Amino acid sequence: MKNGPIFFLSLLAALTFSWVGLALASHRQLDSLVPYYDPAEAKAFPEPMPGIAARGQLVYQDLGCASCHTQQVRRADMGNDIDRKWGTRQSWARDYIYQNRVQLGLVRVGPDLANVGARLKSATEVYQLLYKGTATMPAFAFLFSDSPLGAQTGAIAVGQSEGHQVVPTRRAMELAAYLLSLNSPHAYGPEAAHNAVKPAEAPKSAEEPKK
Template sequence: MKNGPLFFFGLFAALTLSWAGTVLLSHHQLGGLAPFYDENESAAFPLRQPGVAARGQLVYADLGCASCHTQQVRRPEFGADQAHGWGERQSVARDYIFQARPQLGALRVGPDLANLGGRKPAYDSDDLISLLYTGVIPGAKAVTHPYYKFLFDERPVVGEKSAVALKLTGALAASAGSQIVPTERAQSLVAFLLSLNNSYDYPEARPFVEKTEKKEGEKK
């Protein structure tokens, strides 16, 4: 350590080595990942995000949803993700290539959302909008999710009621003559969540099996 320049070089080399070993190498492997073109369907997967979903992803990021929800399904034999109904297959790098900022997340206080739009039975946007307003999971009674009333406006009904106004009953219902309408942010957030759909089965997402000739129509 007495040799100043050598010490300095050592520090620099240590950092560069780890950067090259993890980031550069994986970039070499994945940086050019292209959509997968399926000749049977004459379409390339993953589909591009609609603009409203891309905007919704920004809302997802700025509210910090990723602090409680992951967006990465682990492979069927590794954990119970498949049994939870979060996805039939593991998430692969190709799922995310069109996302400006993938939100993999690190903590599951709530369920994984990587395939929310492909769930069975499917969620519809009314369920999710009402979850955001009331904090009550569809089908449940108690408040188990934070509610974000700031994503909604209470407005007087002028003429006809808004098509997207919440249908609420009881104490939560809007006072007479007014309605509760989701803001553009709430609507794009929900559009983003419903756009998350990993149901297309990429070759690399199938579990590893000994190489055999693939038969037509074979599933996994």
């Protein structure tokens, strides 16, 4: 370690090497993923996110929803994500090509949201969840506002109290639109072929016979 410049260059080379290998290589590689055109549906998948949903993603970001919710379905032999009906298949990189800032998440305090749009029936259902909360999720009351009964708000009321109705704010509407847009069930040709593993190879069934 007597030679200063060579030491610093080696350090920088080690970091640059990993940057080229991980950051730059995946950038080049994943940029090659374009929407997959399905001739049978005569459409390309995934479909772009509507504008209001893209705004909703910003609400999702600033509230830090990713602290408790992941947005990645694991394949059948990595946990029971598919059994839990969080998706029909593993999440693939192509699902996220329209997202600016993916919200993969690290901990599942609540359910995975990668395909939550397929499970939620309507914006009203989202408002009910957000306004009332659940046993494991707090209520996000600050996403709602009071307005006099009968006022024209153009929004669906989620609750009433004497003379007032509770209506979602713009942020709540955007967030609901974002959640409803989350759904990518399409099995793109290349991924479907490249990840098909013979069922015999899937290590399972050790626990099953007991029950």
